[in-house]
Amino acid sequence: MAPPDEITQHDHMHAWSSAINKPQTAQEDDAGASPTKTTSSGLQKTSSGLETTRQRLGLHPTAPIVEDHDVAPHQDLLWSRVRLTLREPFAEFWGTFILVLFGNASVAQVLLSQRLETAPGANGFGEYQSISWGWGLGVMLGVYVAGDSGAYLNPAITFSSCLYRGLPWRRFPLYFIAQMLGGFIAAGVLYANYVTAIDDFEGYGVRTVPPSPTATAGIFCTYPQTFLTKASQFFSEFIASTLLMFVIFALKDDSNNGVSKGGGNWFPLGLFFLIFGLGACFGYETGYAINMARDFGPRLMSYFLGYGSEVWSAGDYYFWVPIVAPFLGCAFGGFLYDVFIYTGKSPINTPWLGLKRVAKPNEAWKAHKEHERRIKEEGIV
Amino acid sequence: MAPPDEITQHDHMHAWSSAINKPQTAQEDDAGASPTKTTSSGLQKTSSGLETTRQRLGLHPTAPIVEDHDVAPHQDLLWSRVRLTLREPFAEFWGTFILVLFGNASVAQVLLSQRLETAPGANGFGEYQSISWGWGLGVMLGVYVAGDSGAYLNPAITFSSCLYRGLPWRRFPLYFIAQMLGGFIAAGVLYANYVTAIDDFEGYGVRTVPPSPTATAGIFCTYPQTFLTKASQFFSEFIASTLLMFVIFALKDDSNNGVSKGGGNWFPLGLFFLIFGLGACFGYETGYAINMARDFGPRLMSYFLGYGSEVWSAGDYYFWVPIVAPFLGCAFGGFLYDVFIYTGKSPINTPWLGLKRVAKPNEAWKAHKEHERRIKEEGIV
């Protein structure tokens, strides 16, 4: 059996990122003249304080930054050091912020202006399809903003990347916090922007939750159709999350003939079509949350903003479904891709499809301990 | 006369795939450092069992896989060998699955939520155009997923590729099965997702076929407008299939000045616009099936799910049209492209436009036998 660390403990974050920042020709690689992210060799090397702090936070000791920026004089300034320390969390925060702000705002505009006769066209400022656009381009632009962290923007995708692509688990907590905060704050900014329009729509200070006829809580987070059973609610989010991860793993798979050349530059556009598709094809029943940072964060914000405890109890306490289902769905989508298509390194491509760790935890624990020891001895992180 | 095997028996599958995975500069080619699919040289060479099995299935003895993955230790595992053996069928299955799942789901969402007042925008979760999006991006994402098999995703396109682009006929059966299964299973998953919404729309357990006013059978497969004659039904599918193949052959033609540079990376996006266009321009009369795997598979599933024998008899036994017309239309579209534009190897570019094989079958048969003999002697496959 291949030692588990070969697959899961290896820091794949840079490999993941490199799908975006991929050198396009062999020459570029040799010449080294392209602005590829490299392990920093300047300031960062000599500042063990920075390294230590980042390591404690679960991040790679050297921050991802273009080499010639790393040696820039200003990187010595206090704030530049803070930014270097929190580089990936900042990226995840702002990427998720952009994603949720555009997404929520598209729902707000369509909902609040529905049937408005004074709109050009005399039928509101948009329709359901605008919402597919809003979330699709929100994710796309979020990826452009958050390239330095790998642009997960979704705890379930971070989770799957830890599970199947060797992103170290110790990255998860900080990424998770940054994503959740991004969604939470974005919902607040969105509210500040549309508060007067919400007052105009619901009545001053009135804030209701579906199925109230003037409900505006759906601007922030998802509420299921009333005819759904809990199982249907769950399956709808599960299948959408499965598709999300399955196609993203394809779009990120440099060894897949369909994307290998186009992967890097084409990824954000491919992602736009994927998210647009999930909205146009799987948005009816439960609103395709497929992302805890996009649903729970804004839901919490809407609770604080006065939408009442119905934000939790609506849809027979639906709120936990878009928390749990994305994790399970993304895990399953990644599983399917790796089982049927992926030929690279993955726990699936170990004996017993990687389930030995589950079936024989003792052996796996030993291998883990051995790995920990080696990290300390050899200074690998 | 050029021997027919020069054109039709040559295994063009890799050439086809290479339109996607095309090296962009001459240098790359020389350096060989790009992740081009190459005939595997590691494990596969030494495992004659794998080769034999693949050959028996009609596949090329060596599976398409990035070289450095091919020599990875895990490729020795049982499941990795299964995956290597069934690499192209798996790719076609999942590509078609993605295509049909998104496509069918877009119809389901628009149909089941039509005029819904509680939707944001107060007019349902989408409109007809969402369906153009759904099928367009379904095909696009399907191609990204199924790059390793050439991403035909449609028996009629596989058929035309055998006819004009030298894809060996023995590949056809397994590709066909994989595509049909992909569409069939996708329709089942789609039903599982939308069953509650269908119950809500039609009534619990009620399942009807157009022109019933609450019919939901149109979610799965196509039903023609009632005013159409059989000839009109047929022509509508025929012309759409002709356009499909004609434009795809253009998009795949590296020697066409309009696409030669952009072919690889741009193909999936070009395909999106093509499918979107067929939906927006030729979707009214018969629903642009243009693909047996997209129509017959889901139709069979809907029959099993209880939509009754009307799925076959509706539209004066329309069901055979989207089986037959795509094959004939794609064959005709390929014929037109090769007659008027294509300058590369094609049976059209042989004496008598390749019709000698039809007109003088004896000669063609002899040439075929000679080719078979040479394959055995020289080990060409």
Place this chain on the structure above:
Amino acid sequence: MAPPDEITQHDHMHAWSSAINKPQTAQEDDAGASPTKTTSSGLQKTSSGLETTRQRLGLHPTAPIVEDHDVAPHQDLLWSRVRLTLREPFAEFWGTFILVLFGNASVAQVLLSQRLETAPGANGFGEYQSISWGWGLGVMLGVYVAGDSGAYLNPAITFSSCLYRGLPWRRFPLYFIAQMLGGFIAAGVLYANYVTAIDDFEGYGVRTVPPSPTATAGIFCTYPQTFLTKASQFFSEFIASTLLMFVIFALKDDSNNGVSKGGGNWFPLGLFFLIFGLGACFGYETGYAINMARDFGPRLMSYFLGYGSEVWSAGDYYFWVPIVAPFLGCAFGGFLYDVFIYTGKSPINTPWLGLKRVAKPNEAWKAHKEHERRIKEEGIV
């Protein structure tokens, strides 16, 4: 004064095409390994019959074809020689055919299914925006098909290219015929496809022209809004044609910083957005014909199909506007681009903005004669 032939007589067609088929790196150029169109060196050189015929038709003596296809054995076959002789006209024919077929079909689908309750979504198979999509992607796919001729697809654009970009005027007639035929035949095929649906919409055999309430003539060609004066009709087509040419010249300008790198591969997509925009922004008043091949060809076909002489008299004999305005508009759009932005070879970039030829025809005539003589002597074509 620079001799006029320096600018206008030089055969720029290959330069124009090369914007599509541009080598992306200097290396490619040197290595010569990229599938660049080159002046054919094989069969064509030795077949003076082919050359002579092409020259008589106004085409460049050697057909644009990838070099290694040119020496393929089959290029010796009768039909291959026909195809080589008529290479550019075939490309223009099929490109315009694709453009008009998709475009007309998008109007047909939206018009004939308007308000249809049995459509998924219960409101027809599309809306006005589908038509923007249809024409936009029709042009885009037409360019992909017609790359070998330069993909003008519009007599007014061919005209402007002769005027400003040195496309020889003797190319114009054959290109014009091919484009007109493409539009004409496409309208016929479109009618064959939608004839039953037209019967269903208008009544069997009834064919009317706007402003008849059930008019279907608008499927084929454009009819202006009734409130427009002749001047408004003309200006609407003129300004749209000006924008068309102005932006196309920008998209084709390799020396413009905004597109120089992306020109080739990005051109068809940029064109999609341009045509979509003309439809969404300038389609209301006169239907943005901006192309005689798209308007006159189908109009003639609709006349033959029985729509009556109103196809000519409607809109106060509007039919001549989309013939004349595109030529003038495109000429003006090209003029503006060259005056204000273009720094390359153009008659605008000669003394008196090239108007000397108009102001002093004698001098220009002498220069032209001198040029003709040199062509004969030096064998330049």
Place this chain on the structure above:
Amino acid sequence: MAPPDEITQHDHMHAWSSAINKPQTAQEDDAGASPTKTTSSGLQKTSSGLETTRQRLGLHPTAPIVEDHDVAPHQDLLWSRVRLTLREPFAEFWGTFILVLFGNASVAQVLLSQRLETAPGANGFGEYQSISWGWGLGVMLGVYVAGDSGAYLNPAITFSSCLYRGLPWRRFPLYFIAQMLGGFIAAGVLYANYVTAIDDFEGYGVRTVPPSPTATAGIFCTYPQTFLTKASQFFSEFIASTLLMFVIFALKDDSNNGVSKGGGNWFPLGLFFLIFGLGACFGYETGYAINMARDFGPRLMSYFLGYGSEVWSAGDYYFWVPIVAPFLGCAFGGFLYDVFIYTGKSPINTPWLGLKRVAKPNEAWKAHKEHERRIKEEGIV
């Protein structure tokens, strides 16, 4: 403290442009064979008159032009010299003209044809979403046209580029004038095109401003929803402008992993999605002006065209909001990007986040004077 000139006085305009015209491989760079804009070495060097005039206008002494065009004989002609002198203003003018003409026209078409039954589809020539398309593709095509100046097309973006990216402040006035004129003239052309349709919609010669039920002033510039307070009006434009600048800085950031490779070619498409998104998500309340050249210019034109003084007084003298808010919003958006993500040269990446210049104006003034002196001595511009 790093001298301020290191950051703000350095002429970054070419760096900005180079994001569009970026060499894609190191080789290209070395070979120098790509059509990169280079400092002109031909005519411009020897014509000190040209240089002096450009310098007086606040432009870089040598105009951005492809080197082999620069030495073309015709660059010696009078008009070519005028064009060379006013190269960037011409580019900004035409880019903004294209942007505003498409954008305003999309509003005109949707508004004037609303609910029109004779439209194909029987519901007007477009809907609100067409307007998102119109502005999105207007900006995209404007960037393609205006590549030679950097394609700012918006005074607030020029302003932010001076503030954070070292575009010299002396560029601002001429760019500003060109952008304002572009928007102003475009609105006039738009009116000429739609004047008959406006007469048809409002009544001959009637011109009203929202909230009049037949108001057409909204074609030209933005009017806020009536329920908004001044603070809400302002915040809506502010947040949209912040997002605009934040995402553009990301799309232009070659050191951001998410875009570094795709930056150049992909920028116009990314911008399309960004502007589309602002329209679909933040267009309801105040119409997402986010650009003084797009709002004030057309507003002034509509005043001259007879819409009355209400164009100024409407919305409680709203007109100043889309002048002021974009400058503040873009400044804030740039600030956020540089504080949290940007690692390159920026005043933010100087001590005290660059606020020393504000806090200690004397020191900054001295540094500025020192810089001025060095410019004169060393001939840097």
